[in-house]
Amino acid sequence: MINFSNVTMVYRSGCEALKNVDLEIARGEFAFVIGPSGSGKSTMIKLIMKEEEPTGGELFVNGQDVRDIHRYDIPYFRRKIGVVFQDFKLLKNKTAYQNVAFALRMTNTKPRQIRKMVPQLLSVVGLLGKSNEYPTEMSGGEQQRVALARAIAHNPDLLIADEPTGNLDPDTSLEIMNLIYKINQMGTTVLVATHDKTIVDAFRRRVIVLHEGRIVRDVPEGRYGV
Amino acid sequence: MSGMSRKGATGYEMHIIGEVITNLFKNRVLTLTSIFSIVVMLILVGVFGVFLLTLSYNSEYMDDMLEIRIFIDPEADDYRVSAVEEALLDDGRIEYIAYISKEQAFENVKELYPEEILEGLGSDFLPASFTVRLREDTDAGNFVAFAENLNDVYRVDYHSRSFDFASNLSNWVNIVAGSLSILLGLLSLFLVSNTIKLTMAGRSDEVIIMKFIGATESRIKMPFIMEGITIGFIGALIASLIMSYGYNRFFNWFGTEGSGEIFLSGLRLVPVKESVLMIYLVFFGISIVLGILASQMAIRRHLKV
Numbered sequence: 436m437i438n439f440s441n442v443t444m445v446y447r448s449g450c451e452a453l454k455n456v457d458l459e460i461a462r463g464e465f466a467f468v469i470g471p472s473g474s475g476k477s478t479m480i481k482l483i484m485k486e487e488e489p490t491g492g493e494l495f496v497n498g499q500d501v502r503d504i505h506r507y508d509i510p511y512f513r514r515k516i517g518v519v520f521q522d523f524k525l526l527k528n529k530t531a532y533q534n535v536a537f538a539l540r541m542t543n544t545k546p547r548q549i550r551k552m553v554p555q556l557l558s559v560v561g562l563l564g565k566s567n568e569y570p571t572e573m574s575g576g577e578q579q580r581v582a583l584a585r586a587i588a589h590n591p592d593l594l595i596a597d598e599p600t601g602n603l604d605p606d607t608s609l610e611i612m613n614l615i616y617k618i619n620q621m622g623t624t625v626l627v628a629t630h631d632k633t634i635v636d637a638f639r640r641r642v643i644v645l646h647e648g649r650i651v652r653d654v655p656e657g658r659y660g661v
Numbered sequence: 662m663s664g665m666s667r668k669g670a671t672g673y674e675m676h677i678i679g680e681v682i683t684n685l686f687k688n689r690v691l692t693l694t695s696i697f698s699i700v701v702m703l704i705l706v707g708v709f710g711v712f713l714l715t716l717s718y719n720s721e722y723m724d725d726m727l728e729i730r731i732f733i734d735p736e737a738d739d740y741r742v743s744a745v746e747e748a749l750l751d752d753g754r755i756e757y758i759a760y761i762s763k764e765q766a767f768e769n770v771k772e773l774y775p776e777e778i779l780e781g782l783g784s785d786f787l788p789a790s791f792t793v794r795l796r797e798d799t800d801a802g803n804f805v806a807f808a809e810n811l812n813d814v815y816r817v818d819y820h821s822r823s824f825d826f827a828s829n830l831s832n833w834v835n836i837v838a839g840s841l842s843i844l845l846g847l848l849s850l851f852l853v854s855n856t857i858k859l860t861m862a863g864r865s866d867e868v869i870i871m872k873f874i875g876a877t878e879s880r881i882k883m884p885f886i887m888e889g890i891t892i893g894f895i896g897a898l899i900a901s902l903i904m905s906y907g908y909n910r911f912f913n914w915f916g917t918e919g920s921g922e923i924f925l926s927g928l929r930l931v932p933v934k935e936s937v938l939m940i941y942l943v944f945f946g947i948s949i950v951l952g953i954l955a956s957q958m959a960i961r962r963h964l965k966v
Binding site for chain 1: 676866867869870871872873874875876877878880
């Protein structure tokens with residue numbers, strides 16, 4: 436699903452964010468990427484999303500060499516990748532329903548199909564009863580659920596979660612991670628960048644540790660600190 | 662797979678219209694300033710356009726102004742007339758020359774005035790003349806002086822002053838209106854672009870979300886481009902209404918009894934229908950292009966997908 440081959444990323448400022456990274460994440464896999472701030476986690480996500488291009492090496496995502504993806508094809512490439520963020524990135528002036536519908540409307544989904552799909556997606560994340568609530572009326576966990584419903588709206592092959600529990604209490608964090616795990620169980624490859632020791636230790640999945648742009652540890656059923 | 666496709670009718674168009682109206686209202690001070698600037702620019706372009714159209718509409722008349730009429734002493738016989746003609750033909754500056762005999766001049770006058778006015782008058786009261794057109798109109802001054810000194814020439818008519826005035830006026834109008842239009846065009850571009858930038862700043866979160874959910878570049882840009890076009894369109898509409906009303910009033914005030922002739926000067930105003938329609942098209946063309954350019958300027962840096 437994701438294949439980093441000797442990937443290096445040096446920003447224009449000269450900052451070397453990733454150094455000779457080799458990494459393979461199989462289709463359907465669930466992996467945590469951990470490491471201190473500045474270790475290269477965000478850069479790794481940016482490269483996978485083709486927000487940036489590697490300055491060295493090769494990167495294949497979903498079978499495509501990211502360098503070969505034409506500018507005009509980037510949106511179509513991104514539709515196969517769902518993303519959730521620490522700050523949820525919901526539109527404050529739109530209800531839960533409208534936030535999910537927005538993602539579908541922006542990608543030319545027909546209104547009839549949107550009306551059918553949005554309740555299904557909200558139901559998957561357990562928020563069907565809160566369709567008409569605005570983000571400001573929801574808890575952090577509920578907002579992250581809306582973000583998850585939006586992320587899976589295009590039935591992505593890959594779900595990237597960038598610090599998905601960063602703004603949540605431990606119980607809610609676990610709920611959200613269970614939801615992400617459920618999505619993984621449905622066949623979606625999941626990559627979670629996190630600092631949250633509790634959830635990494637609770638799930639015992641593959642753990643990739645980044646430090647100063649290099650992979651220093653890659654364990655199949657790892658823990659945060661070991 | 663979801664139901665996504667590259668094409669397909671969605672409620673997106675309605676969404677854009679709603680967003681554009683909301684944003685224009687939200688930034689109404691800058692929106693109104695942009696519209697006002699476009700209106701002023703377009704009216705200036707309109708005045709400039711009407712002037713050019715009037716000149717082109719009167720080109721035949723203006724052309725006649727460049728002709729020189731050399732009147733021969735009514736006492737001169739055929740031999741002396743031929744001598745004047747020879748002297749004129751010897752001058753290399755002439756492009757063409759036409760002789761109008763006394764009889765022919767009288768016939769021409771008869772076409773212009775009723776018979777009772779000319780009753781009892783014979784062809785003798787009018788002088789014979791030569792109509793001359795020069796190769797280079799700039800030589801006219803020297804040529805007129807030369808012709809006036811010929812024997813048996815008693816008068817030389819040349820509308821040089823009127824023509825020079827019209828020509829100078831035309832040049833000045835071109836320069837002043839052209840420069841002001843360009844300046845105001847740039848100002849409008851800047852104002853519209855800033856209005857759109859303000860909208861973009863208020864919607865930066867939405868733009869980021871659109872990018873990562875896989876909205877195409879054109880989808881992301883569309884609301885901003887539509888905003889630019891809408892501002893341009895409203896500006897063009899207001900300018901067209903003002904221009905239409907203004908020109909109508911002008912036509913009726915200055916035109917002699919609605920004929921469009923300016924104070925019996927021989928110059929005619931372009932009829933309202935002919936001029937205004939063309940200017941409206943130019944207005945809408947300019948403002949829509951301006952709206953698109955301004956929005957492109959505003960989003961160029963901010964919307965790298």
